Amino acid sequence: MILVDRTTRPLTLTPFGLALRNRGAILSEELCNLKAQVLDAGRGVKPDLRIGLVDSFAATCGSAFTRQMLGRVAQLSVRTGLSPQQGESLLRRDLDLIITSDPLMDANDVVRYRLFTERYFVITPKALDKPLQSLDDLRALANVLPVVRFNRLSQVGLQIERHMRGLGVRMPNRLELDNADALTAMVADGIGWAVTSPMCFLQACTWVENVTAHLVPQLSLERSLYLVARRNEYSAFFADACETARNVILDTFLPRLSALGKGVETLVTIDEEDSREYF
Amino acid sequence: MPAGKLIDMYAVQVFVAVTEEGSMSGAASRMGISQSGCRRWFGNWRTISA
Numbered sequence: 001m002i003l004v005d006r007t008t009r010p011l012t013l014t015p016f017g018l019a020l021r022n023r024g025a026i027l028s029e030e031l032c033n034l035k036a037q038v039l040d041a042g043r044g045v046k047p048d049l050r051i052g053l054v055d056s057f058a059a060t061c062g063s064a065f066t067r068q069m070l071g072r073v074a075q076l077s078v079r080t081g082l083s084p085q086q087g088e089s090l091l092r093r094d095l096d097l098i099i100t101s102d103p104l105m106d107a108n109d110v111v112r113y114r115l116f117t118e119r120y121f122v123i124t125p126k127a128l129d130k131p132l133q134s135l136d137d138l139r140a141l142a143n144v145l146p147v148v149r150f151n152r153l154s155q156v157g158l159q160i161e162r163h164m165r166g167l168g169v170r171m172p173n174r175l176e177l178d179n180a181d182a183l184t185a186m187v188a189d190g191i192g193w194a195v196t197s198p199m200c201f202l203q204a205c206t207w208v209e210n211v212t213a214h215l216v217p218q219l220s221l222e223r224s225l226y227l228v229a230r231r232n233e234y235s236a237f238f239a240d241a242c243e244t245a246r247n248v249i250l251d252t253f254l255p256r257l258s259a260l261g262k263g264v265e266t267l268v269t270i271d272e273e274d275s276r277e278y279f
Numbered sequence: 280m281p282a283g284k285l286i287d288m289y290a291v292q293v294f295v296a297v298t299e300e301g302s303m304s305g306a307a308s309r310m311g312i313s314q315s316g317c318r319r320w321f322g323n324w325r326t327i328s329a
Contacts, residue, residue, distance in 0.1 A: 002326055003294075010301060020324075021298045024291040031288060 032093060036233035047234055048075040052086035052098035054155075056180055057225060059203040061245075064252045065099075068244045072237070082178075083155040090228060097229045097241055101155045109231045113242045116249050117224040118198045119267040120160065122214040125190040132214035139169055146192040147171040150200075151178040156223065160195045163221045180204050187211050197223060198264045202257055213262040246270070293320040 003017035013021060039047045051069070053062055058080040070076055079086075079095065083102040089095040091107060103112045122132055128145070132138060149171065150157030157176065164171055177183045180196060184204030187194050188211050201208060227245055229238045249270060257265040296306035297317065307317040 003324055013298060017298070020291075021295055024295045025299070027288065028292045028295050031292070 033230075033233055036096070036230075039234065039237075047073055047096075047237060048077075049073045049097065049234070049237070050077045050079070050095045052079045052081065052089055052095040052100070054083050054086060054098075054100050054225070055080055056156075056197070056199045056203050057099045059181070060199055060256070061248045061253050064248045065245055068248065069241065072240055072244075082153065084153070087228070090230065093230075096234060097227065097238065099225060099227050099245065101159075101223050101225055103224070103226045104228055110228055111231045111235075111238065113227045113238075114271060115225045115227060115242075115245050116268055116270045117222050118269075119215075119222045120195050120197050120219055121201075121264060121267060122193060122195055122216055122219070123184065123187050123201070123211040124193045124214065125187055126210050126212055127190055128193075128212070132216055134216065135167055135169065135218045138216060138219075141193055142169055142171055146174040148183055148186045148192040148194040149173070149176045150180075150183060150194075150196075151176050154178065156197065156200065159223060160221065164195070167219075181206070184208065184211060195219070195221070198257055198267050199225070199253070201262075201264055202253070202260065205256075205260065208260050208262065213264055215263060215267065290320055290323055293317060294324050297321045 001016045002014050003020060005012045005014055005017075036047070049069075051066075053065075057065075058078075062078070062080070066076065066078055079089070083100040086095065086098040086100045087102050087104050087107075090098045090104070090110070099115070103114075104110050122138065122141075124130070124132070124141070124145070130137075130141075132141060150160060152158055152161055161171075175186065175192065177186065180200035180203040183194050183196065184201065184207040186192060188207040188209075201213070227238070227242050229241075254265055254268065257268065293306065293310060296309045297303065300306045300309060303314045303317050303321070306321070307314045310317060312320075
């Protein structure tokens, strides 16, 4: 039985070849899952794990999370980066578990757990002694001071951009940065104002003394961080990781946020333990 | 693939990679092997015996 028609360029598959490819792809996928499924069946066996952490989580909670995870795995490899890259790596099997702001809603065969939700707020240079309470105040600010924005290739940057456009706040593109630390530093230095999240704010804790935080209720923009893994792989371990990450948020992240003394910890909400969401 | 021989799962993976990627270079990159190695594995799949 001929599998490949070599008289055409590019070569094409015969019906036999198509059957082999389609069934072979399923078998290959199963093979890739084999190790995780065997480890899962053994439960007590410690896996080698590759974890991806979104930058803001890595900078604020990464060390506490990693320290606790180390006791549960044989070998741990941690990679940090932007959420879209983490998601792609998980689906490509370059990573086994990710903490990300992108729940990969379009992907089948992944399981997600929401760690917490945080509302965005506005930061301005401390020298700019002017309270911001409404969207009109924000529009007025946008007319006199440039916005310092997150890179629009990042999940946060894209989300803020879309939302502000929806609210009718026009923000000319002058300066964009790819990390929260540099963004807050620019604001602290008086270059402009920015929209940021509590976790990104904590990431830049060196600079927070020189900025003013404005919790503008009408901004009504929020993001959640999720723990995401491939479904039915390392499932016992996934539950452990969720518990660990939740404890790190409660015991490390929130107290450190409160210690900043800016009131931004009130923007963070965590699901009750009995209503946690796996989907 | 000759009759009676067990099907090699690695060969299946190479076949899937070549047909999904559409090129030897893409498949070799996906499998982490050389193009000539990839061509050799794929060559085994010219026909399958009943």
